[in-house]
Amino acid sequence: MPLALTNARFHLLETVRVPIALVGTVFFPAVSMLFFVVPFAGRDPVGATFATASMVTFAVMTSSLFSYGVGVSEDRAQPWDPYLRTLPAGPAPRLAGRLIAGLVGTFCSLLPVVLIAAFLTEATTTPLRLVLAIGAVVVIAVPFTLMGLAIGYALPMKAALAVAQVVFFPLAFAGGLLSAPGQAPRWVEAIAPYVPTRGAVELLWASVGDYRMDPKAIVMLAGWTLTMAALAGWAYRRDEGRRFN
Amino acid sequence: MTDGILAATFAVSRRYGAVCALDAVSIDVRAGELVGLLGPNGAGKTTLLNLLVGLRRPTSGRVELFGGDPRLAPYRRQIGVTPQETGLPATLRVGECVDYVGAHFPDPVPRGELLERFGLGDLAKRQTGGLSGGQRRRLAVALAFVGRPRLVFLDEPTTGLDVSARHTLWEGIRAFHAGGGTVLLTSHYLEEIQALAERVLVLGAGRVLTDGTVAAVRAMVGVRRVSLLTPARAPLPVLPGVVRSEQTEDGRTHLLTTDADQLVRDLVHAGADFRDLEVQPTSLEEAFLSLTRDATDPAVALAA
Numbered sequence: 214m215p216l217a218l219t220n221a222r223f224h225l226l227e228t229v230r231v232p233i234a235l236v237g238t239v240f241f242p243a244v245s246m247l248f249f250v251v252p253f254a255g256r257d258p259v260g261a262t263f264a265t266a267s268m269v270t271f272a273v274m275t276s277s278l279f280s281y282g283v284g285v286s287e288d289r290a291q292p293w294d295p296y297l298r299t300l301p302a303g304p305a306p307r308l309a310g311r312l313i314a315g316l317v318g319t320f321c322s323l324l325p326v327v328l329i330a331a332f333l334t335e336a337t338t339t340p341l342r343l344v345l346a347i348g349a350v351v352v353i354a355v356p357f358t359l360m361g362l363a364i365g366y367a368l369p370m371k372a373a374l375a376v377a378q379v380v381f382f383p384l385a386f387a388g389g390l391l392s393a394p395g396q397a398p399r400w401v402e403a404i405a406p407y408v409p410t411r412g413a414v415e416l417l418w419a420s421v422g423d424y425r426m427d428p429k430a431i432v433m434l435a436g437w438t439l440t441m442a443a444l445a446g447w448a449y450r451r452d453e454g455r456r457f458n
Numbered sequence: 459m460t461d462g463i464l465a466a467t468f469a470v471s472r473r474y475g476a477v478c479a480l481d482a483v484s485i486d487v488r489a490g491e492l493v494g495l496l497g498p499n500g501a502g503k504t505t506l507l508n509l510l511v512g513l514r515r516p517t518s519g520r521v522e523l524f525g526g527d528p529r530l531a532p533y534r535r536q537i538g539v540t541p542q543e544t545g546l547p548a549t550l551r552v553g554e555c556v557d558y559v560g561a562h563f564p565d566p567v568p569r570g571e572l573l574e575r576f577g578l579g580d581l582a583k584r585q586t587g588g589l590s591g592g593q594r595r596r597l598a599v600a601l602a603f604v605g606r607p608r609l610v611f612l613d614e615p616t617t618g619l620d621v622s623a624r625h626t627l628w629e630g631i632r633a634f635h636a637g638g639g640t641v642l643l644t645s646h647y648l649e650e651i652q653a654l655a656e657r658v659l660v661l662g663a664g665r666v667l668t669d670g671t672v673a674a675v676r677a678m679v680g681v682r683r684v685s686l687l688t689p690a691r692a693p694l695p696v697l698p699g700v701v702r703s704e705q706t707e708d709g710r711t712h713l714l715t716t717d718a719d720q721l722v723r724d725l726v727h728a729g730a731d732f733r734d735l736e737v738q739p740t741s742l743e744e745a746f747l748s749l750t751r752d753a754t755d756p757a758v759a760l761a762a
Contacts, residue, residue, distance in 0.1 A: 214561070216561065227550055228549075292543040295513055296545060298512070299512070299534060300559065302562050457513060457514065
């Protein structure tokens with residue numbers, strides 16, 4: 214088995230054995246669906262579909278930010294981490310394994326959301342659109358993964374946790390995730406295109422329903438992705454320089 | 459591999475800011491050796507090990523591992539490492555840790571066989587977080603041997619182990635060495651170095667103080683211990699050639715001298731009243747303490 218897959222497997226094993234961690238990533242989005250989407254938008258097919266898409270975006274963002282932000286900085290503090298550097302493998306398989314495990318974790322946290330949407334609301338979509346949505350999820354996972362990696366490599370664990378906690382909700386709110394498309398307060402709609410969450414949620418809205426994306430939001434998302442990539446690269450190299458140079 | 463040298467450093471220095479952890483150290487480790495690396499805290503032992511396995515880069519000088527740069531993965535294929543701090547993922551099971559590390563090597567030792575060898579056979583399904591400190595240490599040492607290495611680096615391998623576990627581990631290391639393996643091990647337990655090592659490298663303040671067989675290092679200090687019992691009312695005469703004199707609680711007097719034979723002759727000629735005379739070679743501990751004390755004392759020039 215290629216080393217990246219081995220790393221992914223053991224990463225998942227490690228995580229799964231801490232039940233409380235599953236609660237955070239899997240339980241929270243499901244509960245949000247039950248408390249916010251089902252009662253308020255559950256009966257409107259269009260509204261419920263868009264609300265589910267927003268919740269999916271929310272889940273992808275939080276899952277990426279926390280699993281990479283906290284996960285990486287936690288691992289960096291353990292003696293196991295430098296020990297692995299003495300093995301005859303470069304850092305790439307371990308990073309690849311972490312990304313694969315992260316993606317699997319993200320999809321696991323989305324599953325309850327989609328099931329609740331399917332069975333408890335009037336949300337509906339076509340099979341083609343569902344496939345498009347899955348593709349969109351993979352695409353939007355990228356900027357948030359990079360953001361999480363930047364946080365994880367730059368900060369010690371407690372700081373990483375604090376930053377992730379402080380950042381995720383405002384990002385969701387400013388992106389208009391907590392309202393129907395176009396229904397957020399005017400000032401939120403004004404600033405929304407400039408935050409990465411807006412571009413992400415628009416991709417999802419456009420794939421599950423009739424929604425025309427704002428080019429500004431998409432361009433900004435691309436910009437954010439590049440910025441986060443540079444930040445993550447810088448943070449990684451700084452960490453390398455400190456611990457292994 | 460030229461001349462069977464598996465690992466070497468060439469005038470390697472390593473600075474951390476203003477602190478010089480290693481100063482122009484040149485050593486080599488040849489195939490089949492069992493080398494003990496001794497030194498007080500801060501002498502640079504772990505830094506030297508980290509340079510040899512590629513965890514750190516030298517500030518100046520060159521490191522070679524199996525003929526290449528240890529920072530490149532292929533040159534680490536034939537080594538095993540047990541770092542000073544045992545770090546194991548708490549939620550992974552013992553067997554899974556072995557499998558994970560084994561997956562990095564083309565022909566790993568089968569899990570069951572490795573665990574048996576290190577007395578961890580019943581613990582395969584236990585999460586490492588549920589192991590005692592000693593069991594975790596044994597696993598950390600076991601992991602160094604998963605990939606069938608030719609050269610293992612063990613940084614204080616028996617820390618935290620009780621006497622019987624320590625002896626079992628020594629047996630394992632001896633068996634590996636007897637099978638042709640090469641070992642570089644650091645330890646605070648001089649008894650351990652004395653028991654295992656054929657060759658001793660003593661580091662002090664970032665420099666190599668001495669490099670030789672255990673016997674040679676002991677002889678280097680050149681001091682032997684003459685101990686005897688004297689009746690309290692007849693103190694020993696002051697004798698030439700006595701470097702230091704100590705009294706222990708059991709009433710024995712210990713005389714450290716560079717020439718034990720002459721001291722015994724002097725004692726007899728002086729008519730000293732003594733019983734139970736013993737002449738002992740310097741223990742490695744005494745040699746080590748003496749060497750490293752001299753190294754850090756600027757007033758004493760150490761003859762290299």
